[in-house]
Amino acid sequence: MLNQQANLDLMFQALADPTRRAMVDRLSRGPASVSELAKPFDMSLPAVVQHLQALEASGLVSSQKVGRVRTCQIEPEALSLAEQWINDRRTTWVRRLDRLGEFLAETEPETRT
């Protein structure tokens, strides 16, 4: 298992680019070859492949080459790692608000509505 921290770096970095998000979006609907993935974009093929490399480095996408065609697919486990990081922070925040609510309720019960 790689360093989790570094992994999140690569993950969020990968998702920070609209082209790469569009690729993830495409792959969430099913596997695709490199040129299929490239088709919607007004960009050279090498550029597309560089985006793909970023996605693969982050663990969000994997690929295998059969013959001369490289087929790419989404790696949903990786997606949920990013999702979980966000959710953990939101949860911490929400819990803090709850404790604050309790505190206010305990210390000034007469001012409650």
Added chain:
Amino acid sequence: MLNQQANLDLMFQALADPTRRAMVDRLSRGPASVSELAKPFDMSLPAVVQHLQALEASGLVSSQKVGRVRTCQIEPEALSLAEQWINDRRTTWVRRLDRLGEFLAETEPETRT
């Protein structure tokens, strides 16, 4: 409402840096001043403030200045926007697998275990 796409760019970009994630983590436990936020990091104050600007630009954090102290807090709505984007893609992926399962069950019922 700003362009959602651009907003996600800034959001994920902001979360791609470990220093900024640490700041979000800190702020998820409650508000903090700029210098409080800066304390854990081995980095000049201007550098910390630049990270803060990235977080504010993304909508993940807001701040107000009172006297000479600027107090920062997390903006959990923004967090859940990023979370939702990820979740939507995972959901699409899962549904695709479900349909694939149905398809296989319908076309080759005799090969099921």
Added chain:
DNA sequence: TTGTTGGTTAAGCATGAAGTTAAGTAACAA
């Protein structure tokens, strides 16, 4: 009013990311 604290502004620098073109390779099709 003088010093200290808390933050801001500006300028500069090193690195890396996003794109390009050009040339190369390996598989399949005729």
Added chain:
DNA sequence: TTGTTACTTAACTTCATGCTTAACCAACAA
């Protein structure tokens, strides 16, 4: 075996990011 397809590699340009230091300003404390 010759051409086309599907990438791959390499070299290069441009722009953005993440820092730095130095100087500044405004609020509060003595």
